[in-house]
Amino acid sequence: MTRHTLRSAPSSPSPQESGSPPATATGPVIGRALRILGAFSAQRPHLSLSELARRSGLPVSTVHRMLGDLLVWGALERDAQGRYRIGLRLWEVASLAPRSQGLRERALPYLEDLSSLVRENVQLAVRDASEVVFIERIAPSCAVPTLTRVGGRLGITTTAAGLVLLAHAPAAVQEEALARTIPRHTPFTLTDSGRLRAVLAQARTCGYAVSDRQLSTDTLSVAAPVTTDDGEVTAAVSAVVRHGSTSVGALADLVRSCGRAISRALDTPDL
Amino acid sequence: MTRHTLRSAPSSPSPQESGSPPATATGPVIGRALRILGAFSAQRPHLSLSELARRSGLPVSTVHRMLGDLLVWGALERDAQGRYRIGLRLWEVASLAPRSQGLRERALPYLEDLSSLVRENVQLAVRDASEVVFIERIAPSCAVPTLTRVGGRLGITTTAAGLVLLAHAPAAVQEEALARTIPRHTPFTLTDSGRLRAVLAQARTCGYAVSDRQLSTDTLSVAAPVTTDDGEVTAAVSAVVRHGSTSVGALADLVRSCGRAISRALDTPDL
Numbered sequence: 001m002t003r004h005t006l007r008s009a010p011s012s013p014s015p016q017e018s019g020s021p022p023a024t025a026t027g028p029v030i031g032r033a034l035r036i037l038g039a040f041s042a043q044r045p046h047l048s049l050s051e052l053a054r055r056s057g058l059p060v061s062t063v064h065r066m067l068g069d070l071l072v073w074g075a076l077e078r079d080a081q082g083r084y085r086i087g088l089r090l091w092e093v094a095s096l097a098p099r100s101q102g103l104r105e106r107a108l109p110y111l112e113d114l115s116s117l118v119r120e121n122v123q124l125a126v127r128d129a130s131e132v133v134f135i136e137r138i139a140p141s142c143a144v145p146t147l148t149r150v151g152g153r154l155g156i157t158t159t160a161a162g163l164v165l166l167a168h169a170p171a172a173v174q175e176e177a178l179a180r181t182i183p184r185h186t187p188f189t190l191t192d193s194g195r196l197r198a199v200l201a202q203a204r205t206c207g208y209a210v211s212d213r214q215l216s217t218d219t220l221s222v223a224a225p226v227t228t229d230d231g232e233v234t235a236a237v238s239a240v241v242r243h244g245s246t247s248v249g250a251l252a253d254l255v256r257s258c259g260r261a262i263s264r265a266l267d268t269p270d271l
Numbered sequence: 272m273t274r275h276t277l278r279s280a281p282s283s284p285s286p287q288e289s290g291s292p293p294a295t296a297t298g299p300v301i302g303r304a305l306r307i308l309g310a311f312s313a314q315r316p317h318l319s320l321s322e323l324a325r326r327s328g329l330p331v332s333t334v335h336r337m338l339g340d341l342l343v344w345g346a347l348e349r350d351a352q353g354r355y356r357i358g359l360r361l362w363e364v365a366s367l368a369p370r371s372q373g374l375r376e377r378a379l380p381y382l383e384d385l386s387s388l389v390r391e392n393v394q395l396a397v398r399d400a401s402e403v404v405f406i407e408r409i410a411p412s413c414a415v416p417t418l419t420r421v422g423g424r425l426g427i428t429t430t431a432a433g434l435v436l437l438a439h440a441p442a443a444v445q446e447e448a449l450a451r452t453i454p455r456h457t458p459f460t461l462t463d464s465g466r467l468r469a470v471l472a473q474a475r476t477c478g479y480a481v482s483d484r485q486l487s488t489d490t491l492s493v494a495a496p497v498t499t500d501d502g503e504v505t506a507a508v509s510a511v512v513r514h515g516s517t518s519v520g521a522l523a524d525l526v527r528s529c530g531r532a533i534s535r536a537l538d539t540p541d542l
Binding site for chain 2: 029033034037045087090096109110116133138143
């Protein structure tokens with residue numbers, strides 16, 4: 001869920017900046033350093049040197065050579081047992097990412113308001129290719145337990161937020177997501193591409209999507225889009241409640257209203 | 272507030288892992304890549320190639336060479352205008368940092384409960400050397416505006432959370448913080464090291480610290496420690512309210528209670 005394959009290549013640079021795309025001429029060093037960072041996961045946030053080598057697929061000697069620079073800058077830290085972990089400094093720099101923390105900062109007051117109304121989990125998610133990444137989850141202590149983790153990924157067709165994002169994604173992205181084998185978490189998980197297409201169409205028509213016990217048998221989630229000035233769906237806001245506890249229609253009204261309020265708060269075009 | 276000097280060197284590795292500290296033998300490449308990441312700030316989350324070069328102190332050609340690797344992995348992304356920004360992938364990896372997101376995840380329900388009681392800003396902060404880094408801020412839309420940003424730094428002696436963290440820091444860290452020239456944000460900002468020493472002593476005695484209009488004339492903050500099993504102060508929880516709106520004593524009771532609840536929730540030793 002938290003380890004990824006290589007992202008697709010970036011779009012070419014603007015002609016104002018450079019006549020050619022940035023070359024990857026720095027050799028393998030940066031790629032190796034990034035592989036070391038990518039070796040950590042939610043399940044394994046603390047790793048020894050040998051674990052780092054194994055999980056990054058790099059020789060121990062190579063990893064050892066690179067750790068010095070990563071430690072000095074604060075990309076990594078060591079814990080009391082001498083194991084390595086992602087450092088506070090890297091987290092600080094990464095918290096400047098406009099697509100996660102920047103969006104989160106502007107959305108927060110509205111998420112809090114929604115959370116205080118529904119007294120349940122409220123989440124914010126963005127799409128990365130054909131996957132959904134959760135960038136915020138707030139919840140009072142009485143909320144129903146969820147599988148969502150901030151910075152984590154869940155199935156784009158099994159979560160309401162994912163369904164909203166996929167419903168407004170380019171056709172090629174939808175095809176990619178629907179062509180995958182979808183893990184069946186519960187008897188209610190939708191795995192049939194025909195039914196999922198209907199759900200996506202309905203999400204576009206109604207302005208919200210519902211995941212009814214698709215991820216766990218005791219939860220229901222409802223999501224609505226967050227749009228930019230030019231109508232692009234840039235994020236999804238969702239509420240995850242205990243199944244059967246709330247009217248879906250009433251919840252959908254609250255979530256859609258929250259999505260619109262966040263959309264209005266996003267007045268710069270390049271989030 | 273968000274750009275930093277180089278961190279102090281890390282502690283040497285455990286003998287089990289290696290007989291010598293990791294060498295910084297990967298040459299300047301990783302250091303340069305990290306300087307590029309460090310060029311972004313809260314005020315400048317989107318940068319052009321030439322801005323990146325200027326702010327990192329590296330030649331344009333060097334920056335250009337490194338951007339390819341950083342883009343492909345997702346450490347950086349390009350916005351609609353072709354400018355560079357911190358990427359979602361880097362944020363995902365960084366969200367695994369135990370000292371920020373890990374701590375935040377466990378503290379969240381208690382922060383939400385406190386926020387719903389005080390209907391104001393609730394924050395979680397950790398100490399990095401002699402500075403305070405805010406790792407969470409939650410606030411309903413009615414909350415008093417604050418200068419705090421998640422991933423941002425504020426003066427350790429001017430915030431209640433900072434005072435709590437400093438009060439329990441090693442003596443050398445306290446001396447370093449008190450030896451600095453403290454910017455005067457308001458007429459109430461404490462800048463005298465003698466008075467600050469008394470405030471720190473009081474924070475240790477009372478179990479909480481107060482910043483009374485030190486950062487802005489309309490806010491008061493109260494903070495309490497979060498401690499690990501072995502009594503180490505690992506974080507501080509604070510509430511920031513409008514000055515004059517609440518009894519400090521009553522607020523301190525709520526914040527201390529929240530700090531203790533989070534401390535109890537932290538049952539692994541290496542956060």
